[in-house]
Amino acid sequence: MTEPLSPLGHGDVSWIRARLRAAPGGAAALAALVLVTAFLAAVLPRAVDGYENDALRDTLRQAPLAGRSVTMSLGVSRLSVPNGAEELITPQAVARTEGAFQQVVRKPLALDKTQTVYGVRSADATPAVDPGLPRPSKSLNPQATLFAQADLAGRTRIVSGRLPGPGYDSAEDTSVVEAAVTDRTAKVMRLHPGSAIHLQDSFGSDLTVRVTGIVSPRSPENAYWDAGPDLRAPTLITVRPRPDADPKFYWHFTALISPDATAALLGLHDGAQVYWYHPADIAAFTARDVPAARDRISALNAGPDAARLQELIQQPGLTVEEEGLAGLLTPFLRERAASQPLILVAAVGVGTVAAVVLLMAAGLQVTRRRPELTLLRARGIALPDLAARLIGESALVAVPPAALGLGLALLLFPVERSAPSAVAAAFVAAVATFAMPLRALAAARRPRLEQREDLIAVRPSRRRTVAELTVAVIVAGAVVALRQRGTAEGGADVLTAAAPVLLALIAALVLLRVYPLPVRLLGRPAARLNGAVLQIGVARAGRAPSTAALPLLAVLIALTVTSFGGSVLAGVESGRDHAAVVKVGADARVQSTVGLALPEGLDARVRRVPGVRDTLGVRVETGQILQATNTRYDVLIVDPGRYARLTRDTGVGTSFPAAALADPGRGPAPVIASPRLARQIGHGTTTVYTAASALDVRVAATVPETPAVAGREFVIVSEASVHRAHPGAVSSATRPLTLLISGEHIDGKALRAAVRGAGARDVQVLLRSEERTAYGSTTALQSGARGVYLAAVAAGAGYSVLALLLSLMHNAPQRRALLARLRTMGMTGRQRQTLAVLEMLPQVLLGAVGGILVSVATVPLLRPGVDLTALAFSTSTPATDVSAAVLRTDPVSLLLPSAALVALACAVLAVQAWATGRRGEGTELRIGDRA
Structure with missing residues (x-):
């Protein structure tokens, strides 16, 4: 090689072949390093896209129809539309509005047209007064909602009877309507073909529904049967007239009427509601589309798309609801934004380390080949020719493994986007190709003595x-x-x-x-x-x-x-542990949900539960208002010494100053308040109201948080101060409303059994271990x-x-x-x-x-x-x-x-x-x- 050869000439190819044959182990090691690095670089963006898309689609699948849909609604009644109300709820009018909506929707808002559900229903549930219908609570009538959805015949199988028709002979006679019910509804509500249901609301509206047939869904999992909460079966509704009263129950069921009979719904006082559910296309929805899709939904609600939709349909009362799909995407975006810094830190850090390793491998090659490079330069090879040979050698070792790594990433992680992976793999190939030649040229440019x-x-x-x-x-x-x-x-x-x-x-x-x-x-x-x-x-x-x-x-x-x-x-672990402790206030908690005192024997029963070490009764009275600032706060009546021990055991808040609650025997009672409430009360006195009576208090100390109350302002007062101020108060006005329990490995099942055995009603039992487990379910x-x-x-x-x-x-x-x-x-x-x-x-x-x-x-x-x-x-x-x-x-x-x-x-x-x-x-x- 007395004369330099032209780049990429026959001599260069022979030299490259000879070099690779001379050091096959080093070439194979570098190729393996490039393969792994290119694979990891290509996999990272695909893995991120993959889990984000899977998480989004899993969220969409689990959501009900209304939760994963862009929903439109239109309320129609004879009061809101005195003239022409019937024309707004005909099947033709509803279908025209759907067609106008489909013209306005734009990508990337991907909606599944095959799962779109629209129709007309009664605006509100109406009591059914027939005596033969089941009544779990005798004083409450069952209630019904009427639905009219297209393609009832194609979505159902007739069990008995026939499908409903309009049920009236003229538009003026809409007091009777035909309907079908599902087999599960018929079984629970004791209905059969020929049954008559009389709906009467509190305004005197009366509508007779004649059951013409019993049907069963062809595909119960289809969105068609998710348009209402009880289209397939009735729902038992629980009501409580007063907080301290026993609960009462009634059935709510759905009857399916013909789309041609929607005029009958206008006979009810609240009229009808037209609805359009447009569920997201789960397969086509990707995480990267979420921000733009949410913007599209906002534009449909109040923006250029909303203006165009109103221009097409000319129905001022039509609204695109803000909840539904948009409400589902917002928490997803929040969680995604929280994870992005974490992933980016890892990507930049690992990418830098990988690049450094590639540079080190190149430096090791140059160091071991320094005599060879010195000899080539001594024999007269030009730097461009040397660069061409070294780049050709490196490319032959680096580019095929990088391409193979990219191919493996594309094969093993199939997602929609491939460009980021291709760019990452190309960057790895470029670093591996040019690192060694550049280091070699820098070393060969100025030969130096060996040292x-x-x-x-x-x-x-x-x-x-x-x-x-x-x-x-x-x-x-x-x-x-x-x-x-x-x-x-x-x-x-x-x-x-x-x-x-x-x-x-x-x-x-x-x-x-x-x-x-x-x-x-x-x-x-x-x-x-x-x-x-x-x-x-x-x-x-x-x-x-x-x-x-x-x-x-x-x-x-x-x-x-x-x-x-x-x-x-x-x-993350520390935050979950602290949140569980703050929510429960101790290792376990039993509290009244209706403001009634806990039974007197409950404390003794709970102490016998396996794992329980100590209990502390606290009376927490909510709903107090500081008149000067209209601030809401809670009043806690505690035993100061035992409450200080509980605070120390839970670690919630700073050390509790129990001595500050020592009752002086006369004058205002000392209290411990939250910092914000203490600033509002100031150095004077104020009056707090308990079930026993009013109590004049002054702030003696402050603590930022306290176990018995989480996330609210509070005032803590000693039991002794309350008894001093109101010695004749009845026991129910001073007995605890909350029982805080300390212990290790408390048996939750035994604890709940003890609470039931003590006769406690309307209470909530919380365990810190269960709350911590719930936070851990990611x-x-x-x-x-x-x-x-x-x-x-x-x-x-x-x-x-x-x-x-x-x-x-x-x-x-x-x-x-x-x-x-x-x-x-x-x-x-x-x-x-x-x-x-x-x-x-x-x-x-x-x-x-x-x-x-x-x-x-x-x-x-x-x-x-x-x-x-x-x-x-x-x-x-x-x-x-x-x-x-x-x-x-x-x-x-x-x-x-x-x-x-x-x-x-x-x-x-x-x-x-x-x-x-x-x-x-x-x-x-x-x-x-x-x-």
Whole structure:
């Protein structure tokens, strides 16, 4: 190769082939690394899309028809529309309105036309006065709603009788209408073909419904049968006339009339209601469409689409309801927005670590091929020709594995979008293709004399110092801007996600600068000790290698991302625990739901329940109003000493100042109030009203929260003060309304049995363990985000281990030569292993300690930008107090990964030293070698 060859010529291809044949192991290892990295990069966006889409579709499937639909409604009565009301509820008019709506709907609001349900129903349920109908409570008549939906014949099978017709001969005679009922309705309500149902409302409207047939649904799961809560079967309704009265029950059922008989509904006082349910197309709805779809729904309610819809149908009373699908999408967007910063932090962190590992692999290749590159340059190859050969070689190794990784990701994770995955895999292929050629060109551009890689200049170059200071200033400015901004901009952004990387970069620069100093200081006392192992180990450890920056950066980022994940999980668990304690107030709680005192024997029965340690009766009187500010608050009547012990056991609030409630014997009673209420009351006195009577009080102390009441303002007064002020009060006015129970592993079934055995009625039994379990039942979105993040953390840990191994491999030849030479000088195998560990241990400890420090700094930095509320709680299990669901430093997540990394490095070094001794000196030492 005396003359340079043109790029991509025959010689280049032969050279590339020869290079790959010469080092097949290295090429295969790099190809495997690129394959795994490209696969992970392509999988991440598809996995996120996958779990978000699955969570959205699962939410839509579980919702009732009205909850997952864009609903239109139109109220029609003879009062609201004196003339032409019948024309608005004919099948033709209802169908025309549906056609106009379909013209207005635009993508990405995906609605399932095959599941659309529309029709006319009676605006309100009407009592049925026939004596033969079942009445669970004799004083309450059953109530009926009439539905007229299209295609009744196609949706039902006739069990007996026939389908209904109009039931009247002229539009003026609409007092009788025909109807069909389902088989389950007929069984419960004792109906059969020929039965007559007389509907009479309180305004004197009268309508006779003749049952012509009994039908059964062809497809009960179809949205057609979900338009009403009891289209398929009656519903037993519970009512309570007064809070302290026994409940009463009545049946509500549905009768199906012909769409041509809707004029009969206008005979009822409230008239008819036309409805259109447009359920979401579950298969076509994706999570990325949710924000735009919600905007489309808003535009249908009040916007350009609403104006166009009114222009097409000319019906001013028509409304598009704000609830339904829009109400379902809002909590989904909130949970999705809460998980996005978490996923983005993992993606940026793991992506940076993967890129660093690819750069390290390229640097290792360049280091081992430096003599070859020097020889090529000496023989006259031009830099462009060398670049073409190296790029061709790298592309041949990197591009096919990256394409294979992308293909596997597309195959294993089928979702709608593929562009983000393709871009991620292409980026990985580009980094793997150009990293080694660029490093090689930088090394070959200016040939230099061979020198040891484990030495560093006493005074770093000015160029390096300026570059490091520039990077440090820019990164520090970004971190300060992030800290000052907090959550003002909301949502997930790259700056928030890059905070661990930025902190790790600053830490790496600082640690590399200060690292040699303490190690070299340790070398002075080590030199005075007997034995050469410690002296040589400390001396070699003090020579900071010039290649330590990338491995240190990779280790710092991976440890930070791992620790951040532990902080997230710790914050979620702590928030759920605190919310459960705040909601219950103790380990268990028995409280009256109607304001009646608990039975006198309840306390003794509950104490005998397995697991119960102590009980405390508290009287909580709600609905108090501070007249000066119109603030609502609760009055708590407690035993101060026992209540202080309960507060201490639960950990809710600060230490309870029981001494402040000591009754003075005369004058206003001292109370403890919530801070906001205490400020409103001031230093004077006020009057609180209890069931016993009025009580003059003054604020003696404040506490921010208290176990017996959650999320409300409160005043706590001593039982002694109440009895002093009202010695003759009846016992029912001072007995507890709430029983707070302490204990471990309380048997909930036995507790409820004890409450029933004591004769307690209208009470609610809460257990902290059950509430905590309810908070732990995560939604599909929460579990999906957690799974993706944990997988990303695992990948980051794997890359950090790989970075450590590449770092050890970089200096492996020199280390093996040194150990072999020391073996010829009589050093034992155990001493060589100790020396290998001592040489690299300070650098590994540097990464471990630095990772801990960066992780500790990351948690308070990211705490304002990461909302754990939506990750810890869901709309189905809302929490009374969510303030504790914040990022918390988790000691296990800080120490365990760092300790594992140190242990792995020590094991690898010890094995390397042992293998060097097994191979012998001849395989490691050559004439002219230097170590």
